[in-house]
Amino acid sequence: MDRRKKLHIAMFPWLAYGHIMPFLEVSKFLAQKGHRISYISTPKNIGRLPKLAPHLSSNISFVELSLLHVNGLPSGAESTSELPIDKVPYLKRAYDQLRAPLTEFLKNSNVNWIIHDFAPYWLPEITAPLGINSVFFSIFNPTFLVHLGPPSVLLGDVRKWPEDFTVVPEWIDYPCNVAWKPHEMVNHQQCMDDVSDLQRLGVLVQGCQFVTARTCYEFESDEINLLSKLYQKPVVPLGLLPPSLPYSEDESADEWEAIKSWLDTKGEKSVFYIALGSEVNLSEETMRRLAFGIEKSNLPFILVVRKVPMGEGQTDKHQDIIPPGFEERVSNRGLVLRDWAPQLRILAHSSIGGFLTHCGWSSIIEALKFGRALILFSGASSDQGLNARLMHGRKVGLEIMRNEVDGSFTSDSVAATIRQVMVEPEGAAIRANAWAMRVIFGNEELSKTYLDGFTRFIEEFAPSASHSHV
Template sequence: MVATSLHLLETFNLYPDLITFVPIIVPHIDGLPPGAETTSDVPVHLQPLIMTAMDRTKSDIELLLLNLKPDIVVFDFAYWLPKLARSLVSLSIKLHNHEAREFAALKAMKFGSNVIFYDRLCASLSQCDATGFRTCREIEGSYIDNLGSHFGKPVFLSGPIIPNPPTSTLEEKWIKWLGKFKARSIIYCALGSECTLKRYQFQELVLGFELSGWPFLAALKPPLGAGSIEEALPEGLEERVQGRGVVHGGWVQQLRIFEHPSIGCFITHCGLSSLFEGLMNQCQLVLFPHAGDQYFNARIMSNNLKVGVEIEKEEEDGLFTKESVCKAVRTVMEDDNEVGREVKANHAKLRDLLSSEYLESSYIDSFCQNLQDLVG
């Protein structure tokens, strides 16, 4: 908003809580009368100079866009704005040093038939006729476009493919245990069938649950080197959390547990299936990635979409503490936390979007049609 026009339009702002005018100082151009900032300030033959003056606000506009991070930019004669706005959209996802080292190792790691993992993946992507992914543009649109452009191949999206509600009922022991607690008060943690923590990771995680003060149910595998869950638990933990904390070493009915009103947050390893299951339910997301695409999934959810909070880890070695676990949990569980409120609101919007029958059917129909077109 041109600074001199600001006071004139403020009186017409019917939604001051929703619309904020930001002043822009238009630089003086030789040939313009003093104070001229809009086309209404000058005769027609001087209007091109107003355009030149507006073009010289480009650096100020760039700073505003960097700070405001708008979803939509509306413009008229500022021909340079589309290119500028696109340049500010980052297609990168920041990896911590320990994560980057994991990916660098894939360039040397042999993964069956004496073929390096990285070569196997690149050959698949470069030699195929098309690629397909279980995702949607609403979540990963800019990255999908970049991938298609990089490999010069069409990218087919199936959508999120949300599982149907289970027909089974929750085990009676879990119904009784979960039913002891008030709504949205329980931490539920499950890290998938392939994630096995180191002993110190396992212990810091459950100590973080204890430190939070909230009741918790954790479905975890015994850590590396431990024969059982009980053997690996921190000394005295069972006694201290008796009645409000359970670390279970077996399989649980995750979808049914999500449906229980007492579940408040879900600590996930950020595998895609678990993420979608968590997104479709009322529980808030605490992100705890461990390998591969889980890092990317976590950054998209926490930094781009802001629908979850990631547990903080050390940059170099990936170590985390019980305090960092507790901090992430409290962020999403406590009603008076500003970040938590933002995450809950964003999660609710995305859940409503993903729940749309039209969204799912349109992606599936498009995916099938793309495959038919591919084979002619």
């Protein structure tokens, strides 16, 4: 293809904030290169996106497709962060019903490429007849994809039971100690629809022209190479997409000033930050144990707590799961933030030394961008358990000990892990390794090089005869 020819590229992320934002980052990069982008999502998700810089807005248009009502889906919910995990299958059903309006849009808009997520397994049936090329963009890392296996495994019945996922798969051809724990598999079953996530992924991997993932060779070379073998098609890393600190003073500037002045009074790398993502919903008992562990660590901290999402029969008393008396007892060394925190700004502050995380890939990237050591507390959903093992194995964090069957843990093990990662001599190597990771995870130049390579791959892609159209 003539490199000067500008492409029309559709972006179609899954309805979760952790997917919507990386898709927007890639959209902005492609738009800067002069390509025309149609970013497709639901009205509420599009409404939540940050404002685009004026020089990009002419190349990116937002296409709003409304969800149809699905029995079981709470009214007004358009993303996973608004739902308890057992309601996510209904969101998948509503998303599947976007097939008709999306087909209509693609038929009438001369799209060359569609960059899509793991969920719309029906997409190849639309794109192939229209001669539209597709890329599966995984916001998950190749470690996770490799563990799920090739399409023959994804679409077969080799793994029938949750425990089949708790061992290292035989196709992994490099040294590996990463696998799921039994309690993580049970938890994830709750968000599966009639069409499982594995089936969705298998069909899309078979139907796309190539695969891209949020990673780089500097961190996951074995995994990228194996994934390409398993998928029998190119896997083009996109870079880690480290987010940039917001330049503009937003409406939350006052809140940040208060947090910053508190952090300014603390010693370098003395504070640990706790945030469990936008979708991890802890029971009151789990939160109580975690809170007591945080308290017992005797170290300064910032804790972000979010409200419980909509579900049947919830009263206001469920809205805050912080144990009674906790805030008063820790008020001299702890800051509790509700529902929102400027995470990137907090992690960038020199007083932060560690991050107690649910192990979502975006959160790990943000932490290692600033070299913060990880206290790993897997949210037990999708890739989080594997990420916890991976980071523990790379010695940039330490996993909190838990019962493998039910996921339970003690407040003492929370406190001990926090102290080891933050201050104890035996955590020194972890702190040093995490700090060294800035060279890869915080390297915006490196990330840009990968995005350039990805863009070139799309621009120069020569479709096979069966896909060529006049």
